[in-house]
Amino acid sequence: MAMNSDKQADSGVAAGADSTGPESMAPLARYFRWTDNPASIDRFIRILSYVCVVLFLIDIVWPRYTKVPGEGLWGFYAIIGFVFFSLFVVASRFLRLFTERGADYYAPDCVDAEEYPESATEQLSHAQRPNDTLSSLGRQMLGRDTNGSGREGASS
Amino acid sequence: MMNLMAPPFLYLIAALICPFLPSRWRALLLLGIPVFALMVMLAYPAGEHVVWSVVGFDLTFMRVDKLSTIFGIIFSIAALLSGLYAWHVRDTVQQVATLAYAGAAIGGVFAGDLISLFLWWEGTAVASVFLIWARRTPAATATGMRYLLIQVLSGVLLLAGLLVHYHDTGSIAFEHLGLVSTGTFLIFLSFGIKCAFPLLHNWLADAYPAATITGTVVLSAFTTKMAVYALARGYAGTEVLIYIGAVMALFPIILAVVEDDLQRVLAYSLNSQLGFMVVGVGIGSDMSISGSAAHAFCSVLYQGLLFMSVGAVVYRTGTSRASRLGGLYRTMPVTMLCCLVGAASISAVPLFSGFVSKSLILDASGYNGNYLVWLALLAASVGTVVHTSIKVPFTLFFSHDSGKRPAEAPVHMRLAMIIAAFLCVIIGVFPGLLYSLLPFSVDYHPYTFDHVLVQFQLLLFAALAFVVLKKIGLYPRTVASTMLDVDVIYRKWIPARLPLVARRVADLNASARQSALGLLGNGYGVIERLTRPGAPLARGWSVASMMFVVIVLMCAVLVLNLL
Numbered sequence: 001m002a003m004n005s006d007k008q009a010d011s012g013v014a015a016g017a018d019s020t021g022p023e024s025m026a027p028l029a030r031y032f033r034w035t036d037n038p039a040s041i042d043r044f045i046r047i048l049s050y051v052c053v054v055l056f057l058i059d060i061v062w063p064r065y066t067k068v069p070g071e072g073l074w075g076f077y078a079i080i081g082f083v084f085f086s087l088f089v090v091a092s093r094f095l096r097l098f099t100e101r102g103a104d105y106y107a108p109d110c111v112d113a114e115e116y117p118e119s120a121t122e123q124l125s126h127a128q129r130p131n132d133t134l135s136s137l138g139r140q141m142l143g144r145d146t147n148g149s150g151r152e153g154a155s156s
Numbered sequence: 157m158m159n160l161m162a163p164p165f166l167y168l169i170a171a172l173i174c175p176f177l178p179s180r181w182r183a184l185l186l187l188g189i190p191v192f193a194l195m196v197m198l199a200y201p202a203g204e205h206v207v208w209s210v211v212g213f214d215l216t217f218m219r220v221d222k223l224s225t226i227f228g229i230i231f232s233i234a235a236l237l238s239g240l241y242a243w244h245v246r247d248t249v250q251q252v253a254t255l256a257y258a259g260a261a262i263g264g265v266f267a268g269d270l271i272s273l274f275l276w277w278e279g280t281a282v283a284s285v286f287l288i289w290a291r292r293t294p295a296a297t298a299t300g301m302r303y304l305l306i307q308v309l310s311g312v313l314l315l316a317g318l319l320v321h322y323h324d325t326g327s328i329a330f331e332h333l334g335l336v337s338t339g340t341f342l343i344f345l346s347f348g349i350k351c352a353f354p355l356l357h358n359w360l361a362d363a364y365p366a367a368t369i370t371g372t373v374v375l376s377a378f379t380t381k382m383a384v385y386a387l388a389r390g391y392a393g394t395e396v397l398i399y400i401g402a403v404m405a406l407f408p409i410i411l412a413v414v415e416d417d418l419q420r421v422l423a424y425s426l427n428s429q430l431g432f433m434v435v436g437v438g439i440g441s442d443m444s445i446s447g448s449a450a451h452a453f454c455s456v457l458y459q460g461l462l463f464m465s466v467g468a469v470v471y472r473t474g475t476s477r478a479s480r481l482g483g484l485y486r487t488m489p490v491t492m493l494c495c496l497v498g499a500a501s502i503s504a505v506p507l508f509s510g511f512v513s514k515s516l517i518l519d520a521s522g523y524n525g526n527y528l529v530w531l532a533l534l535a536a537s538v539g540t541v542v543h544t545s546i547k548v549p550f551t552l553f554f555s556h557d558s559g560k561r562p563a564e565a566p567v568h569m570r571l572a573m574i575i576a577a578f579l580c581v582i583i584g585v586f587p588g589l590l591y592s593l594l595p596f597s598v599d600y601h602p603y604t605f606d607h608v609l610v611q612f613q614l615l616l617f618a619a620l621a622f623v624v625l626k627k628i629g630l631y632p633r634t635v636a637s638t639m640l641d642v643d644v645i646y647r648k649w650i651p652a653r654l655p656l657v658a659r660r661v662a663d664l665n666a667s668a669r670q671s672a673l674g675l676l677g678n679g680y681g682v683i684e685r686l687t688r689p690g691a692p693l694a695r696g697w698s699v700a701s702m703m704f705v706v707i708v709l710m711c712a713v714l715v716l717n718l719l
Contacts (some may be wrong), residue, residue, distance in 0.1 A: 028489035072374035084538040093414035099640040109298035126487035129563035
């Protein structure tokens, strides 16, 4: 199954049910699997909304210390957070109409138009993951492990 | 000999001997030197040390006080973490450049005079460009050249400024300068370029994504923070900095939101964070200067952490394009958690480092009566949530499933990220540790109920806005594209218009020559007509007539003289 997901990764095809299975996941990642479940995301959004309502209500009953005029208004920070976030997003979408160009606009003098040199990376799939640990790193540092050769850039 | 034991020189000596060592020892040198140099640095008592007299000038290479020490400490930590992160790198060029660059940056913050500051200033420019060129692609070479030109321009302005300043005052001391003369204005401009002031900023977003994976992490730590230090030293309380900083904090946000390259998003984010520090310097109070120093300290850590996590993804997938990534939490959970800590820190979530440093600057601007600037910084804090805290982790690790299943980052990268994340949390939980390092003692308590409440209101309602905009489809989708910035002026518009301008100049030149030749031809014709046989100038004139003409001329001269 892991090999299957690697083939999907190589071909750039979106993963199907197999690649989201527990075998293709790191153990720690399983605590975050709920993010793939629409129902869990809806529950998360509901909780976020309730927390926001509670925070807004606290503002009404709790007289805050202020240092700037207007800061003490009910929900001042909540409104600032919501409104400015929306404003930035809308402004960016508007700006994009005028400032967006193709990825190769500055080619060939811009790295956007080229791939990162493959020789300077180590593009392993999850199935090919090396079994490197702190002790193996320690051994490399002490010179007792010869497998820790560097990859990025030319060595001299 | 003891002078050579000063931290900047230790780095330079290490850079010199580095190429002659075996590869493992070179990597170990990158870990050992920052630790050793930090111990040496902390052993220096406050005051001026390592003073060399060169052609009549006393150059001070170690001016130790609380302001320089806090920057020296964070630069050492950054050098150590980037050395660990780059453990796999065996490229001598990058290793030498990293050591020389870190040494030059540390030299810059301990420089006690403008001449030694200039030397280190140029040192950072020359050393750091090799971290871009080490990518060894034509585009990286071109980008590195643009970066070098701008950095050297900053150095030339600093040199010109210091010469004019020396001519005016007879002093090369690097103390408070203020915007009082041409010399100090030139120095201010030089600092402004390295600090990425608005309109002078584009080198940052252009060059940082072009460096190598590890080079980007190194670059993010030093140059800009050294410039913040230089501003704090030379221009604290300069009012114009407040407004420059406010604009700086705000304008990169809009560019970052729709940017596809996540390393460039982080570069814009770094630029925005610098705006907070510049505002703090501009206000000039003890609290705000300390806030700037604290924010610089925290920013090196969380910004480095974010660059490291994106770099780890590039190392495993070969790209930092948001449009090609997504769903990586499945196989890179440690990188994801570290990225989330960096995101929480930069957006100033309570218990993370940004919360205890950013609020110092915000409160200082509020107390100072700069209400609009305070509001701008508040808006910029929300902007940080938009373009970094949500966008980077969401598009990398969650969002749609790109189908990529890369292996987790190598253990040394994970270790460097975990240490950086740990420091972000430790500073957030125990702010007193950071506050004890600040240049001025501050009696500030970030963890009041009011402060925590308003911060959660700000952040969670911003998150709610994200959810709402995402639901209604207004949140922008990232696509492979280039967003124009001010560099379009010198990268596209001027080169595109240059042939036209050159043709116009050539046409103007040709018509001017034609006109001049025409005038000369006409003049020659007149002379020729006057001097041909029988013409007035060729005729024989009587002596009486000549005398008459001479007398008339002399009378005219006499009259003119009397007038």
